[in-house]
Amino acid sequence: MKIPRQLPLKQIRKQCLDCCGGSTKTTRFCASIECPLWYLRFGRFPKTVIKTKGKEWEQLFDKENFMIGAKFSPDIEVEEYRL
Numbered sequence: 001m002k003i004p005r006q007l008p009l010k011q012i013r014k015q016c017l018d019c020c021g022g023s024t025k026t027t028r029f030c031a032s033i034e035c036p037l038w039y040l041r042f043g044r045f046p047k048t049v050i051k052t053k054g055k056e057w058e059q060l061f062d063k064e065n066f067m068i069g070a071k072f073s074p075d076i077e078v079e080e081y082r083l
Helices: 008-019 024-028 046-053 055-061
Strands: none
Touching (some): 008 024
């Protein structure tokens, strides 16, 4: 029996989705900045995400934007942002 090979970044994405209840939007605005997988929550390297999605996605990799009271903090409703 052959077991399908899974790339590590895809496994990280799967773990992040599981942690956020399967919601891609919640994963995108994940406030668990202390998690060692936080930078890889999209299943790709940050530079690749910024290159493919655009410069405005760069702010999703700045931990200061996810602190309490900041732009994407846990106390602000996620539905407000449309990146």
